[in-house]
Amino acid sequence: MDMKIEIKQKGDWVVDDNPNIKMKTTYLSVNYGKFRALTDINMEISEQKITAIIGPSGCGKSTLLRSFNRMNDLTPSARIEGEIALDGENIYGKNVDVVDVRRRIGMVFQRPNPFPKSIYDNVSYGPRLYGIRDRNNLDGIVESSLRQSALWDEVKDKLHQSGMSLSGGQQQRLCIARALAVQPEVILMDEPASALDPISTLRIEELMHDLAKSYTIIIVTHNMQQAARVSDFTAMMMIDETRSGRLIEYNATNIIFTRPQDKRTEDYVTGRFG
Amino acid sequence: MTTNYSELLKRGVQTRRLRRKSVNGFMLSLTGILTLLALVPLFWIIGYVIYRGGKTLNLAFFTQLPKPMGMAGGGVLHAIEGSLIVTLMATVLAFVPGVLAAFYAARNPNTPLGIALRFSTDVLSGVPSIVVGLFGYTLIVKPQGHYSAFAGSVALAILMLPTIIRTTEEMLKLVPGALREGSLALGASEWKTSLNVLLPAAMDGVITGVLLAIARAAGETAPLLFTTLGNERFDLGSIIKSGVQNHQGIFQIMGRIFNSPIDSLPLTLWKYAQQPYPERVDQAWGVALILMILVLTINVIARIWIELRKKKLRG
Numbered sequence: 001m002d003m004k005i006e007i008k009q010k011g012d013w014v015v016d017d018n019p020n021i022k023m024k025t026t027y028l029s030v031n032y033g034k035f036r037a038l039t040d041i042n043m044e045i046s047e048q049k050i051t052a053i054i055g056p057s058g059c060g061k062s063t064l065l066r067s068f069n070r071m072n073d074l075t076p077s078a079r080i081e082g083e084i085a086l087d088g089e090n091i092y093g094k095n096v097d098v099v100d101v102r103r104r105i106g107m108v109f110q111r112p113n114p115f116p117k118s119i120y121d122n123v124s125y126g127p128r129l130y131g132i133r134d135r136n137n138l139d140g141i142v143e144s145s146l147r148q149s150a151l152w153d154e155v156k157d158k159l160h161q162s163g164m165s166l167s168g169g170q171q172q173r174l175c176i177a178r179a180l181a182v183q184p185e186v187i188l189m190d191e192p193a194s195a196l197d198p199i200s201t202l203r204i205e206e207l208m209h210d211l212a213k214s215y216t217i218i219i220v221t222h223n224m225q226q227a228a229r230v231s232d233f234t235a236m237m238m239i240d241e242t243r244s245g246r247l248i249e250y251n252a253t254n255i256i257f258t259r260p261q262d263k264r265t266e267d268y269v270t271g272r273f274g
Numbered sequence: 275m276t277t278n279y280s281e282l283l284k285r286g287v288q289t290r291r292l293r294r295k296s297v298n299g300f301m302l303s304l305t306g307i308l309t310l311l312a313l314v315p316l317f318w319i320i321g322y323v324i325y326r327g328g329k330t331l332n333l334a335f336f337t338q339l340p341k342p343m344g345m346a347g348g349g350v351l352h353a354i355e356g357s358l359i360v361t362l363m364a365t366v367l368a369f370v371p372g373v374l375a376a377f378y379a380a381r382n383p384n385t386p387l388g389i390a391l392r393f394s395t396d397v398l399s400g401v402p403s404i405v406v407g408l409f410g411y412t413l414i415v416k417p418q419g420h421y422s423a424f425a426g427s428v429a430l431a432i433l434m435l436p437t438i439i440r441t442t443e444e445m446l447k448l449v450p451g452a453l454r455e456g457s458l459a460l461g462a463s464e465w466k467t468s469l470n471v472l473l474p475a476a477m478d479g480v481i482t483g484v485l486l487a488i489a490r491a492a493g494e495t496a497p498l499l500f501t502t503l504g505n506e507r508f509d510l511g512s513i514i515k516s517g518v519q520n521h522q523g524i525f526q527i528m529g530r531i532f533n534s535p536i537d538s539l540p541l542t543l544w545k546y547a548q549q550p551y552p553e554r555v556d557q558a559w560g561v562a563l564i565l566m567i568l569v570l571t572i573n574v575i576a577r578i579w580i581e582l583r584k585k586k587l588r589g
Contacts, residue, residue: 074455074458098461099463109459111452114456117474125460129462130461179459
């Protein structure tokens with residue numbers, strides 16, 4: 001793996017002195033039909049760190065996030081230019097299996113979306129897809145995933161109840177456990193706490209801190225305090241005059257929030273705009 | 275000007291009070307009376323069928339085969355068996371293609387095939403059932419050279435298809451897109467997602483749709499006239515018994531059943547009601563009662579099912 005950044009071009013943000021680059025986008029643009037939703041995104045995602053993507057509504061944060069595990073493939077009109085590398089290999093490459101990409105790059109959605117199945121079946125859904133049928137194996141995966149998502153103690157006695165019977169915050173942690181069960185390397189989170197109350201939000205944030213010890217996390221958030229609290233790096237996005245999303249600043253979170261270099265970032269993080 | 279106008283309004287409120295109240299009262303009672311009137315046929319039918327049919331119902335009516343014409347007693351076991359066999363087979367035939375077609379239509383609504391499917395289910399649900407019977411006759415009875423339970427099942431299955439496709443499609447559309455994305459994001463294929471996530475989530479609706487389709491098909495007479503014909507001597511028990519005695523396999527026995535002309539409740543009702551024997555006419559009312567209870571029960575079960583599952587899903 002080559003991890004050191006050597007090329008520095010305009011719009012290329014170097015955020016880590018000694019980075020282990022897990023993912024890297026190179027001149028990534030996304031088009032929906034004739035509309036260019038994202039233009040020339042160049043950014044690097046550091047391994048086992050939390051990277052937050054912030055910016056006003058409609059600036060393409062979610063589009064960018066969904067490009068990272070090829071969920072945009074599901075939108076028939078979406079077309080990708082440029083590339084996104086995972087460990088140096090383009091995930092949009094010809095010989096890449098999208099299933100493998102999605103196994104390695106998990107996703108947690110804005111609203112908790114547990115399947116209408118039991119808690120156990122929700123977590124074991126992914127492993128079963130990959131052919132793991134043995135009961136002992138599955139039991140172990142379910143327990144360790146639920147432990148990692150800090151839900152085990154609350155649900156260990158009711159694993160066979162419906163996942164829908166849990167509270168919103170618990171459901172979201174169930175969805176995180178479901179994503180962890182296929183042992184991803186990167187976890188994408190699309191405003192994972194925006195539908196939750198403050199206490200559940202706090203639990204999710206604590207959880208993210210723990211998870212960052214073993215996983216690379218990319219989170220889209222509208223909540224700037226949240227970005228400031230949880231993330232190591234922050235990417236600021238904004239639309240340009242053609243309404244296309246651009247990365248305008250990318251740096252260590254404390255720099256973005258204390259001495260941003262771009263006036264628009266400053267206006268946004270201080271609440272003067274957006 | 276403004277004061278004048280508000281004065282006029284105030285006066286209008288006062289002077290027109292009586293008229294307003296009386297017109298409102300009249301209209302309210304009119305709608306109430308007409309509602310009652312609309313309910314009359316329903317309760318009349320139910321009441322009269324219970325009154326006429328209730329007298330005939332006894333254990334023998336459900337457990338015995340028909341006696342020769344003109345003789346009192348006997349039952350309609352052959353028709354109950356026939357209805358069960360034909361409807362069950364029709365459900366089996368219609369369920370899988372109906373649900374799969376609904377999946378296709380829900381996922382690909384704007385493709386030529388999706389549009390064609392929606393259009394043809396609309397047309398199919400409007401085709402008179404006797405035409406479907408005629409179709410079954412041409413398709414199966416004529417080439418085979420004999421009437422059969424199977425031909426009737428095919429005709430009923432065709433009648434059930436539009437209901438199953440339509441309700442399943444609607445139910446699939448109600449499943450939140452987030453569930454689908456959640457599954458796909460784990461690396462599941464569209465097919466696995468449909469089978470393991472979307473179908474279970476929509477299952478209640480699907481079952482309800484199937485139950486309603488069954489309720490409709492179980493009451494059909496016309497498609498069976500051309501296909502199952504009717505058979506007062508059909509006797510499931512003796513077919514099975516002789517089959518077992520002759521060491522026939524289950525498929526051979528089923529083959530005999532499905533190849534045989536068969537009766538059904540609506541068909542029996544239609545035939546008995548035309549006969550000159552008062553015993554038979556009374557039995558026709560009994561059959562009507564059974565049929566009504568059957569269809570009503572299926573409907574009620576379907577509705578209770580929906581309610582229970584809704585509660586369960588809410589947690």
